[in-house]
Amino acid sequence: LPRLQRSMPSGVKLTIVNDRTNTIRASIHDVQFTLILSVVLVVLVVFVFLRTVRATIIAAVALPLSLIATFGVMWFCGFALDNLSLMALTIGTGFVVDDAIVMIENIVRHIEEGEGPLDAALRGAREIGFTVISLTLSLIAVFIPLLFMTGLVGRMFREFALTLTIAVVVSAIVSLTLTPMMCSRTLRAEKEGSGNAVTRFFNRAVDRTVEHYHWTLEWVLRHQTLTLLTTLATLVATVWLYIIIPKGFLPSQDTGLIIAVTEAGVEVSFEEMQRQQARVEAIVRKDPDVEGVVSIIGVSKLNPTPNAGRLAITLKPRDQRRVFVDQVIERLKEQVAPIPGMIVHFQAVQDIQISTRPSRAQYQYTLVAADANDVVEWSERLVEHLRKDLIMREVASEAQEGGLRMLVRVNRETAGRLGISMQTVNDTLYDAFGQRQISTIYGQANQYRVILEASPEYQRDPAALSKIHVPAAGNLASGAATAVTSLTAGNTPASLGSNTANSTQVPLSAFATFERVSAPLSLSHQEQFPSITLSFNLAKGAALSDAVEAITRAQQTIGMPTSVIGSYSGDAAEFAKSLSGQPWLILAAAVTIYIVLGVLYESFIHPMTI
Numbered sequence: 086l087p088r089l090q091r092s093m094p095s096g097v098k099l100t101i102v103n104d105r106t107n108t109i110r111a112s113i114h115d116v117q118f119t120l121i122l123s124v125v126l127v128v129l130v131v132f133v134f135l136r137t138v139r140a141t142i143i144a145a146v147a148l149p150l151s152l153i154a155t156f157g158v159m160w161f162c163g164f165a166l167d168n169l170s171l172m173a174l175t176i177g178t179g180f181v182v183d184d185a186i187v188m189i190e191n192i193v194r195h196i197e198e199g200e201g202p203l204d205a206a207l208r209g210a211r212e213i214g215f216t217v218i219s220l221t222l223s224l225i226a227v228f229i230p231l232l233f234m235t236g237l238v239g240r241m242f243r244e245f246a247l248t249l250t251i252a253v254v255v256s257a258i259v260s261l262t263l264t265p266m267m268c269s270r271t272l273r274a275e276k277e278g279s280g281n282a283v284t285r286f287f288n289r290a291v292d293r294t295v296e297h298y299h300w301t302l303e304w305v306l307r308h309q310t311l312t313l314l315t316t317l318a319t320l321v322a323t324v325w326l327y328i329i330i331p332k333g334f335l336p337s338q339d340t341g342l343i344i345a346v347t348e349a350g351v352e353v354s355f356e357e358m359q360r361q362q363a364r365v366e367a368i369v370r371k372d373p374d375v376e377g378v379v380s381i382i383g384v385s386k387l388n389p390t391p392n393a394g395r396l397a398i399t400l401k402p403r404d405q406r407r408v409f410v411d412q413v414i415e416r417l418k419e420q421v422a423p424i425p426g427m428i429v430h431f432q433a434v435q436d437i438q439i440s441t442r443p444s445r446a447q448y449q450y451t452l453v454a455a456d457a458n459d460v461v462e463w464s465e466r467l468v469e470h471l472r473k474d475l476i477m478r479e480v481a482s483e484a485q486e487g488g489l490r491m492l493v494r495v496n497r498e499t500a501g502r503l504g505i506s507m508q509t510v511n512d513t514l515y516d517a518f519g520q521r522q523i524s525t526i527y528g529q530a531n532q533y534r535v536i537l538e539a540s541p542e543y544q545r546d547p548a549a550l551s552k553i554h555v556p557a558a559g560n561l562a563s564g565a566a567t568a569v570t571s572l573t574a575g576n577t578p579a580s581l582g583s584n585t586a587n588s589t590q591v592p593l594s595a596f597a598t599f600e601r602v603s604a605p606l607s608l609s610h611q612e613q614f615p616s617i618t619l620s621f622n623l624a625k626g627a628a629l630s631d632a633v634e635a636i637t638r639a640q641q642t643i644g645m646p647t648s649v650i651g652s653y654s655g656d657a658a659e660f661a662k663s664l665s666g667q668p669w670l671i672l673a674a675a676v677t678i679y680i681v682l683g684v685l686y687e688s689f690i691h692p693m694t695i
Contacts, residue, residue: 440655
């Protein structure tokens with residue numbers, strides 16, 4: 086950036102408006118802290134329950150060694166350290182120490198029974214090795230369905246599942262090799278009552294917990310029927326809760342960036358839109374939590390219609406703000422609401438952005454039909470019905486009806502008698518209003534494109550069409566020059582005739598009529614059919630699954646015909662796809678675990694009890 090600044094003119098200042106790496110660095114820092122905290126907590130828990138420093142050291146060595154070896158395998162697989170892989174390692178801190186704890190506990194039991202450390206390690210490892218393998222394979226079986234998930238969710242969590250699987254496998258190898266060896270070299274038989282006051286306190290607390298567990302276990306074994314009924318009720322309640330609980334796709338984030346979509350009346354001019362956008366921008370800039378604003382108007386990929394604008398709002402860092410992004414949005418809505426003729430839609434930018442369609446809200450629902458009139462009619466009905474629903478907020482249609490259009494109806498017979506083709510009419514109108522590039526001027530440092538167009542004062546009023554003159558003979562280039570000259574200098578056809586010696590200038594109104602009508606500002610297509618996208622946000626406390634159900638109910642209520650097909654796009658589409666496949670993934674995980682444990686234990690019953 087300093088090098089770019091030096092190459093710019095002295096009056097131009099380069100300023101960073103938004104830096105997305107700040108949120109990335111903050112996320113990585115958070116995960117790193119969580120990873121270190123997880124390691125410390127796991128080691129402390131191991132110390133509390135194993136009650137010896139030597140055994141704790143053995144488990145503590147297995148933990149970082151497994152993570153370091155996991156880093157090595159990740160490097161060979163081409164994985165990166167991102168939020169998902171670091172999250173897998175954070176979760177893995179509890180998994181990778183499980184095998185070592187089971188191994189150490191069994192070896193300690195043999196030492197307490199009077200065996201030597203080496204014999205206890207050999208016998209304990211031989212007894213528990215099969216269990217460690219079973220634990221590892223069953224954990225891997227849980228992550229197998231994640232590897233087969235489709236769509237964006239599957240792509241995101243594939244690396245997460247593989248990283249966690251690698252960590253579990255490495256920890257099993259460490260627990261079957263290094264842990265028994267260290268036990269045979271470092272563990273010693275502890276005398277009864279040995280240790281300091283803190284150790285004895287924890288020992289008594291653990292012993293009391295074990296005694297209480299022994300009592301509850303005996304009670305459960307005496308009431309087997311009640312226990313089985315409770316288990317069955319828990320399973321039924323789990324399925325029932327899974328069905329009724331509200332479901333969402335991805336939780337909302339505070340990335341410090343807000344996108345505001347402004348919308349004026351369909352008949353607004355560019356100058357008026359610029360003035361209204363400046364008012365919104367000024368109000369947003371005054372907010373104490375806003376650091377910078379970038380304003381964009383004009384038809385582009387971001388603004389599909391001329392009455393739409395966009396603001397990229399950068400907030401101050403989270404530690405310098407008193408409120409989250411949702412509260413900032415609510416405050417900005419109240420501040421811009423009094424502006425007449427302007428509707429502003431705010432949405433917080435997320436790290437994971439699925440939708441590629443510019444819209445006024447976060448979620449999109451697209452209607453498609455063979456007839457454009459059907460799409461427009463039913464989209465208006467659906468929007469009107471959804472705006473009454475308490476689950477949704479900021480329901481909007483990307484179709485902008487009521488735009489101004491001027492139809493030029495050419496009398497082909499009259500034009501033919503005058504020797505004027507439709508191509509000549511089209512080229513003349515495009516030269517005047519279409520901003521045709523006719524040349525490029527090359528300077529030493531810059532290039533200047535020469536644009537052919539009518540003067541701005543003639544572009545604002547459709548009455549200027551009556552001043553257009555079309556050449557009845559001669560080449561198209563002379564016709565273009567005639568049209569533009571007549572609109573720029575206000576010359577008469579007679580004076581223009583001297584400039585184009587071989588062409589006769591005919592007023593456009595001599596063989597065409599003009600009609601003012603209304604029309605959509607834009608009409609999108611999906612798979613070559615007319616389409617209109619509806620966008621919406623969720624009310625506070627509402628889930629995306631509630632919105633999906635509300636749209637289904639609304640379609641049934643208004644009686645939408647089957648010729649109009651609706652489909653979700655962006656986040657909503659990915660949510661619907663993942664939601665439809667989730668029960669099958671859960672079933673696949675359960676079946677996979679059952680098969681793996683059935684093979685290991687050579688039993689049909691033991692996998693069920695496990």
